[in-house]
Amino acid sequence: MLTIGKVAQRVGVRPSAIRYYERRGLLRPMFRGANGYRTYSDEAIRLLLFLKRAQALGITLKEIKPLLELAVNGRRPCSHVKQLAKNHLREIEAKIRELQMLQRELRALLRRKPGRPHRNEVCPIIQRA
Amino acid sequence: MLTIGKVAQRVGVRPSAIRYYERRGLLRPMFRGANGYRTYSDEAIRLLLFLKRAQALGITLKEIKPLLELAVNGRRPCSHVKQLAKNHLREIEAKIRELQMLQRELRALLRRKPGRPHRNEVCPIIQRA
DNA sequence: CTACAGCTTAAACCATAGTTTAAGGTCAAG
DNA sequence: CTTGACCTTAAACTATGGTTTAAGCTGTAG
Numbered sequence: 085m086l087t088i089g090k091v092a093q094r095v096g097v098r099p100s101a102i103r104y105y106e107r108r109g110l111l112r113p114m115f116r117g118a119n120g121y122r123t124y125s126d127e128a129i130r131l132l133l134f135l136k137r138a139q140a141l142g143i144t145l146k147e148i149k150p151l152l153e154l155a156v157n158g159r160r161p162c163s164h165v166k167q168l169a170k171n172h173l174r175e176i177e178a179k180i181r182e183l184q185m186l187q188r189e190l191r192a193l194l195r196r197k198p199g200r201p202h203r204n205e206v207c208p209i210i211q212r213a
Numbered sequence: 214m215l216t217i218g219k220v221a222q223r224v225g226v227r228p229s230a231i232r233y234y235e236r237r238g239l240l241r242p243m244f245r246g247a248n249g250y251r252t253y254s255d256e257a258i259r260l261l262l263f264l265k266r267a268q269a270l271g272i273t274l275k276e277i278k279p280l281l282e283l284a285v286n287g288r289r290p291c292s293h294v295k296q297l298a299k300n301h302l303r304e305i306e307a308k309i310r311e312l313q314m315l316q317r318e319l320r321a322l323l324r325r326k327p328g329r330p331h332r333n334e335v336c337p338i339i340q341r342a
Numbered sequence: 343c344t345a346c347a348g349c350t351t352a353a354a355c356c357a358t359a360g361t362t363t364a365a366g367g368t369c370a371a372g
Numbered sequence: 373c374t375t376g377a378c379c380t381t382a383a384a385c386t387a388t389g390g391t392t393t394a395a396g397c398t399g400t401a402g
């Protein structure tokens with residue numbers, strides 16, 4: 085089985101981060117061998133990768149927690165899972181819309197010419213402010 | 214002239230935030246009247262709006278600081294702003310693509326008939342996550 | 343056996359971006 | 373002249389997402 089260091093390396097985080105996630109309740113306390121070391125399974129790695137993936141998408145640990153709980157209880161009736169997935173989907177849709185608005189703004193800014201250098205002109209990005 | 218409260222209201226932040234920006238060195242210390250109150254000009258409001266706008270584009274205060282300094286010194290921060298904006302735009306585009314992938318996955322999963330829970334499997338929605 | 347890497351804990355520390363608090367001065371209305 | 377809204381400061385506090393530290397145990401290689 086895997087020690088925390090191996091898992092950390094494999095997932096691309098530090099051991100301290102994994103302990104932190106456990107402290108925060110995102111990961112259940114792992115099985116401890118006779119030496120007191122945490123012992124990880126591939127399942128744990130899968131959950132950690134899910135966590136990182138969600139995090140990369142701008143989802144906070146607070147939001148990730150219930151998703152992971154769901155993953156741990158993954159055998160629940162699919163209808164229940166479905167409802168939670170629907171909620172999550174709505175959140176994702178909202179996030180996409182927000183990002184797209186930002187995207188449009190940025191593109192509009194970047195399409196502007198830098199104006200005549202010098203002179204009395206200010207950067208259009210500032211002028212738009 | 215404007216007091217900090219008026220400016221805050223106009224810019225859409227709290228007075229404490231404006232003082233914080235000054236503490237952080239993003240705004241020069243403002244002129245103080247006889248009573249010790251900060252006195253703001255439209256220029257200051259313009260800079261604050263620029264700050265908020267840059268922030269809304271995901272630029273950190275640390276990154277914004279040199280931009281504001283350049284603006285104040287009359288040099289053109291435009292190319293810097295543009296570079297930052299470009300970088301940020303690329304990040305946003307990547308994020309949107311990832312979220313849309315997840316969105317498609319979730320939608321596909323939600324279109325599936327509820328069916329019976331899979332024997333030894335975790336709910337497919339979770340497994341995909 | 344010694345060393346060194348890796349594990350354990352709780353608690354302190356870091357950065358970011360502010361807000362809140364405490365104690366006090368100021369301004370405008372009634 | 374009092375009241376309340378608004379200003380001042382430094383310092384403490386919040387939340388997020390961790391890292392670092394100190395002190396100690398474990399596991400393995402030489």
